[in-house]
Amino acid sequence: MASEVNDRTVPPIGEETCDGRVSRFGVDGTGIATDEYNTALTFDEDARLPLRPRTTRIVVGLDGSKASITALRKAIALATGSHAAVQGVVAWQNPNVYGGYNFTDWSPQADALRIMDDTMEEAFDGPPPDWFTPLVRQGNPAELLIEQSRGAEMLVVGSRGHGGFAGLLLGSVSTACAEHAHCPVLVMHDEDPA
Incomplete structure (x- = not known):
């Protein structure tokens, strides 16, 4: 030698x-x-x-369901391979109020923030990396995800959230996203491997 x-x-x-x-x-x-x-x-x-700056973005819809956690894990795996940033989105809506009275002390915004925190903790096993951006905003979940899909590389959603009926292949949010998003949409089932 x-x-x-x-x-x-x-x-x-x-x-x-x-x-x-x-x-x-x-x-x-x-x-x-x-x-x-x-x-x-x-x-x-x-x-x-x-x-290298992460110039592309993958948007993922989160609601705390197993399918949305699977979707986040898949988005993380895709972002690692493509060097994209990940934006997690949780939408919240005010409950219907009857006669001007709110019957509970429940806060949908606080619940949405808790969902984001719990989902990040489960997916990242600790604090999220700096290339992950959480977004918690009031609005219709499908409309918010479709809006956030503008300029994104991909939108990843769970097949059905907490409001889904058993036996449905897709829920209303994932169906609306698949039909109207401004980028490719990946729909994850909770049993799919991330």
């Missing part, structure tokens, strides 16, 4: 990883080719590259 470096050098190769570590190629990690052209991959823990 030759220990001398020949006069042909490979330009330094640095490839970012998901956590920004720099991978370097070459026997000693310098990117210099040797006579044997051995390729060893090393990680320089101190070197950092700026991460």
